[in-house]
Amino acid sequence: MCEFIFNQFLKKDLDFDSELFDLLKANDIIKFHQSLDGYAPTALVSLNQMAEKYGVNEILVKDESKRFNVNAFKPLGASYAIYRLIKKEWEEKFDSQFKFEFLFDTVKMSKLGTFVFSAATDGNHGRAVAWMANRIGQEAKIFMPKDTKQARIDNIEKEGAEVVIINGTYDDCVREVSIRSKENAWYEVGDTAYKGYTEIPTWVAAGYSTIFNEIKEILDKGKFNIPDIVFLQAGVGAFAAAGTGFFRMNYKDKNIKLVCVEPIEAGGFFDSMKFGDGEAIEARGKMETIMAGLNCGIPSTIAWPVLKDSVNMFLTISDNYAEDAMREYKKAGIISGESGASGLAGLLSIMNNKKLIEAKKKLDITKNTNILLISTEGDTDPETYNKIVAK
Numbered sequence: 001m002c003e004f005i006f007n008q009f010l011k012k013d014l015d016f017d018s019e020l021f022d023l024l025k026a027n028d029i030i031k032f033h034q035s036l037d038g039y040a041p042t043a044l045v046s047l048n049q050m051a052e053k054y055g056v057n058e059i060l061v062k063d064e065s066k067r068f069n070v071n072a073f074k075p076l077g078a079s080y081a082i083y084r085l086i087k088k089e090w091e092e093k094f095d096s097q098f099k100f101e102f103l104f105d106t107v108k109m110s111k112l113g114t115f116v117f118s119a120a121t122d123g124n125h126g127r128a129v130a131w132m133a134n135r136i137g138q139e140a141k142i143f144m145p146k147d148t149k150q151a152r153i154d155n156i157e158k159e160g161a162e163v164v165i166i167n168g169t170y171d172d173c174v175r176e177v178s179i180r181s182k183e184n185a186w187y188e189v190g191d192t193a194y195k196g197y198t199e200i201p202t203w204v205a206a207g208y209s210t211i212f213n214e215i216k217e218i219l220d221k222g223k224f225n226i227p228d229i230v231f232l233q234a235g236v237g238a239f240a241a242a243g244t245g246f247f248r249m250n251y252k253d254k255n256i257k258l259v260c261v262e263p264i265e266a267g268g269f270f271d272s273m274k275f276g277d278g279e280a281i282e283a284r285g286k287m288e289t290i291m292a293g294l295n296c297g298i299p300s301t302i303a304w305p306v307l308k309d310s311v312n313m314f315l316t317i318s319d320n321y322a323e324d325a326m327r328e329y330k331k332a333g334i335i336s337g338e339s340g341a342s343g344l345a346g347l348l349s350i351m352n353n354k355k356l357i358e359a360k361k362k363l364d365i366t367k368n369t370n371i372l373l374i375s376t377e378g379d380t381d382p383e384t385y386n387k388i389v390a391k
């Protein structure tokens, strides 16, 4: 099953006057990531056989499975947000500039005391917060929904973090972590913005701009085509907001079509577009999907306005498309997990499902079309991954 809706609120000229856009414009975020040990740009690969199979000119994929050995793109957001949070503490306390390298200077860091970072997660964001906390010798408490796969819990505990299982959904974890962080004076590093909590999620989203800056650097060299269509998967929408914002700002005259992909059972942005009358609403689905990283019901308050202004089409897909996409990626030599493969799953649904012929036409997908996908994770749950790709 899949459904699509074109954006009735799409703006031709975006208002780039917001903190997120200010950060997306600056180049100090990629410089921060480059300063971290183990930084390397992830690969941007052209999938020729797949392009041929689907009758388009080019399919590019940015493979985030090797990002800092965390198997997903998420460390980019968590590391930048933690850096900004500590920088803010330092500069308020000492009235002097905090530099990137201070994070790893135990003498300097000890002047600030200790930090406990907390986050709600379906897996990848929490792992990234735990990873960054571990790198700078601080504690992390990660809240996860009850149905979380053991492999995802293990990956977080391996970083020395405490995992707290909540008897509810991801959105229940967001509520719980907010309450407990206030009670315990923990530093909440959330990727979901909500009323009264926007600064840190803005830093998280802005951190993802490094992916798009790396893509732009390669496109600028002319080796590949500038995409006509970009597929961006959404959970709370921070990743898609960074991507859509980046493309609208940097490729203003190119008329790139942006497609937001979500699971049909957790389509907060799709449902907001269809039923929300311009406002973000909670997803109407059952919140049951193998795309764990996208299983979020409530759109982030900083992501919705950006997506509402800039995404051309909102698309929801059922799990079988994600499974097909994982297998397609495997054939092309890319290991991509359930959420990681969802951008390609969106493309497959348009190419394979006759009910989406109208979407294909409106997006103007022809033999000349160039497509960009981001595989946002590797096999973050290896057991499930192996079962699916073996089918």
Ligand SMILES: Cc1ncc(COP(=O)(O)O)c(C=O)c1O
Binding pocket: 072, 122, 124, 125, 191, 233, 234, 235, 236, 237, 238, 239, 240, 292, 293, 294, 296, 339, 340, 376, 377
């Ligand atoms: C692999 C993967 N892809 C995409 C996303 C979506 O990111 P966001 O929640 O910012 O929309 C997530 C979120 O956890 C994820 O884990």
